[in-house]
């Protein structure tokens with residue numbers, strides 16, 4: 493039997509982003525999902541305190557609301573690789589596609605491409621399908637907006653129904669954001685209670701076309717920056 497997997501859910505108050513630190517308790521190999529620039533020091537301190545070896549810093553997509561810390565983190569952690577979905581068009585050491593794995597110790601995260609919020613969105617699922625890190629595709633009782641960055645509500649609906657709602661009901665759903673103080677859901681709960689994704693495709697498209705959300709405050713800085721792993725206009729360290 494595989495040794496226990498350690499999971500820490502970390503929060504950035506400014507962007508309401510969840511960063512996830514997953515580690516193998518025996519080998520101490522670790523993966524960081526969706527790290528945020530402003531919380532780089534907090535995350536690095538935690539990795540050091542826990543004696544972890546960070547292997548991969550992966551972004552579930554090219555974020556529009558905050559800058560990733562994965563590029564700067566690479567400058568601080570020897571051997572760390574950045575990763576993103578190849579369909580995002582963004583730079584990273586590892587370009588992931590459907591079915592690819594991110595191994596850490598005996599564990600692995602398996603890629604399911606879930607476009608719709610952006611072209612390059614992916615959901616990362618543990619090999620035993622007990623946990624899914626859904627990025628902005630599926631939020632708790634919500635979902636990512638589809639009004640910019642190649643957003644397409646029909647694609648998002650199809651992604652969630654075919655790639656996330658087909659996971660076991662008990663599979664835990666860990667989103668990239670929450671704006672209501674919720675931290676975790678399950679596939680079964682979202683299949684039954686998600687106010688957007690329980691609707692028909694036509695109703696869903698109508699809802700998404702009428703969200704009328706203001707643009708993320710940092711979008712014009714964050715998107716170009718995240719296309720280059722968060723390192724836009726950052727001087728390389730000697």
Ligand SMILES: N[C@@H](CCC(=O)N[C@@H](CSS)C(=O)NCC(=O)O)C(=O)O
Pocket residue numbers: 507555556557628634635636637638669671703705706707708709710
């Ligand atoms: N106010 C925030 C941005 C909030 C926002 O638009 N969130 C996105 C995910 S980050 S691009 C979203 O998809 N929200 C869906 C929803 O229904 O709220 C800011 O200024 O950064």
